[in-house]
Amino acid sequence: MKKNKQKINSISATTLYREDDLLKLSVGEFTRLGTCISFVDGIPVEILGGIPGEIVEVKIIKVFPEKIVSVVNNVLKESKYRILSPCLKFLECTGCQFQHIDYSYQLVVKRQFIVDELSKYSSLNKTFIDETFPSPKKFSYRNHSRFTVRSKNSPGEVGYINSFNRKFIKIEECILMTNKINVILEEIQNRMKNCSQVSIRSSEKTDSFLVQPNLFDKDFSFESGQKYYYEEVIDRKYRVASPSFFQVNILQLENIINFSREILQFDGKGTLVDAYSGVGMFASQFSKDVKKVISIEESASAVLDATVSSSDLQNIEYVQKKTEIALLEIKEVVDYLILDPPRIGCQIDVLESVIRIRPKKILMISCDPESMMRDLDFLVSKGEFNIQSIIPFDMFPQTRHIESVALIHLND
Numbered sequence: 001m002k003k004n005k006q007k008i009n010s011i012s013a014t015t016l017y018r019e020d021d022l023l024k025l026s027v028g029e030f031t032r033l034g035t036c037i038s039f040v041d042g043i044p045v046e047i048l049g050g051i052p053g054e055i056v057e058v059k060i061i062k063v064f065p066e067k068i069v070s071v072v073n074n075v076l077k078e079s080k081y082r083i084l085s086p087c088l089k090f091l092e093c094t095g096c097q098f099q100h101i102d103y104s105y106q107l108v109v110k111r112q113f114i115v116d117e118l119s120k121y122s123s124l125n126k127t128f129i130d131e132t133f134p135s136p137k138k139f140s141y142r143n144h145s146r147f148t149v150r151s152k153n154s155p156g157e158v159g160y161i162n163s164f165n166r167k168f169i170k171i172e173e174c175i176l177m178t179n180k181i182n183v184i185l186e187e188i189q190n191r192m193k194n195c196s197q198v199s200i201r202s203s204e205k206t207d208s209f210l211v212q213p214n215l216f217d218k219d220f221s222f223e224s225g226q227k228y229y230y231e232e233v234i235d236r237k238y239r240v241a242s243p244s245f246f247q248v249n250i251l252q253l254e255n256i257i258n259f260s261r262e263i264l265q266f267d268g269k270g271t272l273v274d275a276y277s278g279v280g281m282f283a284s285q286f287s288k289d290v291k292k293v294i295s296i297e298e299s300a301s302a303v304l305d306a307t308v309s310s311s312d313l314q315n316i317e318y319v320q321k322k323t324e325i326a327l328l329e330i331k332e333v334v335d336y337l338i339l340d341p342p343r344i345g346c347q348i349d350v351l352e353s354v355i356r357i358r359p360k361k362i363l364m365i366s367c368d369p370e371s372m373m374r375d376l377d378f379l380v381s382k383g384e385f386n387i388q389s390i391i392p393f394d395m396f397p398q399t400r401h402i403e404s405v406a407l408i409h410l411n412d
Helices: 103-118 179-188 250-264 281-285 300-309 323-328 348-357 369-381
Strands: 022-026 036-040 043-048 055-063 068-077 144-150 157-161 168-170 197-202 209-212 228-233 236-241 271-275 292-296 316-319 336-339 361-366 385-393 403-410
Touching: 022 036, 022 043, 022 068, 043 055, 103 369, 103 385, 144 168, 144 179, 179 197, 179 209, 209 228, 228 250, 236 281, 236 300, 250 281, 250 361, 250 385, 250 403, 271 281, 271 323, 281 300, 292 323, 300 316, 323 348, 336 348, 348 369, 361 369, 369 385, 369 403
Parallel strands: 043 068, 271 292, 271 336, 292 316, 336 361
Antiparallel strands: 022 055, 036 043, 055 068, 144 157, 144 197, 157 168, 197 209, 228 236, 361 403, 385 403
16 A cells, blocks of 8 residues: 655644534545545544545544544545445444445455555565455354443443544444344343443354353343353364453354465474464364474463363363463474464564474464564564465454464475
């Protein structure tokens, strides 16, 4: 994506514009927030709901001293990629950024996010990024949502918070969620008491679900306060406790697992280290492909989930420690390493340990292109490793987020 070059006005935007003001703008390139960028009087304007090349009328929803945030109010010149959003709360709740964009073009935009980050590093300039692997489901794919409850001056309304102006948006249905989540949402709407948030998880494969916190209301038709629920991935069941992380798009997760197994080319031997292992999903899925698995996870609840879910597997060793500490203690030869860190990426201590243990193959998985390219640059710049491929997987349709899988080999 081309950079937008404009002379920035030193005058505070708050002195010139107010919320609800209307502006006519040409839509510039996408930002990593899923908005598009434009300028008025030299002031940057973020546009939610635009597509580059369009001419739109926008309504200002928030004015900061250094920028303006707006939402499309009327499209005057339409992009060929524009479609009608199926959600009535799109542009209000801000959980989705791309519902107005044809899905095939969403995939192009998300790949470009990765290309843009990669281009910042000369060490990565020869790396090819594959086309984005589409999600099997475009809607109704999410198995988890955390809703906000507004009980002050209201009958316990449930919804989301607009990420730009922080206003509460009541939600009757979220079309990204599984049907069970929406059924529960409908029942609790306008009936929530004594809590500020409610988390709902639901598996379409197992029919198991979890509602937290305990609602202590016998009038509801469902149980709440469960400590965990069960999810199924490629014929294996996983216990997932309320505080434990688990991917939200199961069908796409299965695609990532199958693809990863294919490109890692296991030989049934060797040792696999699964760092940031969570509930041990990769560890258990690949246990049959190697001789030994070392699963590293800091969260006590996740490690407990993992041990319960893999009780039938004898070649997995669970290490409940921070990854940066556990990797320092590894003495044996590591043939395969999986790095699936949180959004912030790997700590420098982790990357230095990776260089020390010199695994033959590394699979890095990330939901943040910025932190991923930073970490890849560190590994490649040291001269020990080379990147074989980077493949984007659309784990989060209708949103700006993108998952990426990188295969890294140890240099001969």
